[in-house]
Amino acid sequence: MTGKLHQLAALLRDRDELDARIAAFTGRSARPGDIGEFIAAQVFDIEPAGTAVQAGYDGVFRSGALAGRTVNVKAYGDALAGIDISPHPCDFYLVFSGPPRPLGAVRHHQWQVSAAYLFDTSRLLETLAGRGVKIGIATSIRRADLDAARIFPATNGTSLLRLTPEQTALLNLFGAHVI
Incomplete structure (x- = not known):
C-alpha cells in the first residue's frame, strides 16, 4: 500500500x-474554469474581468455583434450534467463542454472542447422558469436547450453567434482528436 x-x-x-x-x-x-476563460478570451475577443472572482461575469466582449455585453464562461466535462447559473447578472453564458460522460467505471475524463454553447441569460432564465427548474448550482438543462444554444462545432439557424473559420480552428485545437 x-x-x-x-x-x-x-x-x-x-x-x-x-x-x-x-x-x-x-x-x-489551472482549474478547468480558468482555462476555459482564457480560451474564451482568446477565441472570442473577450476582455477578462479584473479578477478571477468577479461576481456574475468573467468578461466583456470587445468586438463583433456582442461588443460591450458581459459573459460568464463555464467549462464542464459534460454540460448536460447541469450548468451553474449565478444570481448575479450577466448578458450571456458561454459554455464549453467535453464529450458525454462515460457510463460505468471511473476513468480519466480528458479536458477537451467537444462543443460550445452561447446562452442569452434572460431567455435561458425565462425558459427554465417556465419549466419550474430550480436555478443555481448544477441547474438542469435539456439536450434541446443545448442544441438551441450550440455555436460549435456547428450552429443552428437561430444561433446567437456564428464562428469564423479561424475561431472554429482555434476551438478544434482542444478537441478529442488532438493528441
Missing part, C-alpha cells in the same frame, strides 16, 4: 508542476 502512496505522491507533484506552468502562462489558475 505504501508503494502506491509514493507513486501517487510523485504523480501529484508532476501534476502540480504542470498546473504551475499553465497558471504562469494564463495568468490564472
Whole structure:
C-alpha cells in the first residue's frame, strides 16, 4: 500500500508542476474554469474581468455583434450534467463542454472542447422558469436547450453567434482528436 502512496505522491507533484506552468502562462489558475476563460478570451475577443472572482461575469466582449455585453464562461466535462447559473447578472453564458460522460467505471475524463454553447441569460432564465427548474448550482438543462444554444462545432439557424473559420480552428485545437 505504501508503494502506491509514493507513486501517487510523485504523480501529484508532476501534476502540480504542470498546473504551475499553465497558471504562469494564463495568468490564472489551472482549474478547468480558468482555462476555459482564457480560451474564451482568446477565441472570442473577450476582455477578462479584473479578477478571477468577479461576481456574475468573467468578461466583456470587445468586438463583433456582442461588443460591450458581459459573459460568464463555464467549462464542464459534460454540460448536460447541469450548468451553474449565478444570481448575479450577466448578458450571456458561454459554455464549453467535453464529450458525454462515460457510463460505468471511473476513468480519466480528458479536458477537451467537444462543443460550445452561447446562452442569452434572460431567455435561458425565462425558459427554465417556465419549466419550474430550480436555478443555481448544477441547474438542469435539456439536450434541446443545448442544441438551441450550440455555436460549435456547428450552429443552428437561430444561433446567437456564428464562428469564423479561424475561431472554429482555434476551438478544434482542444478537441478529442488532438493528441
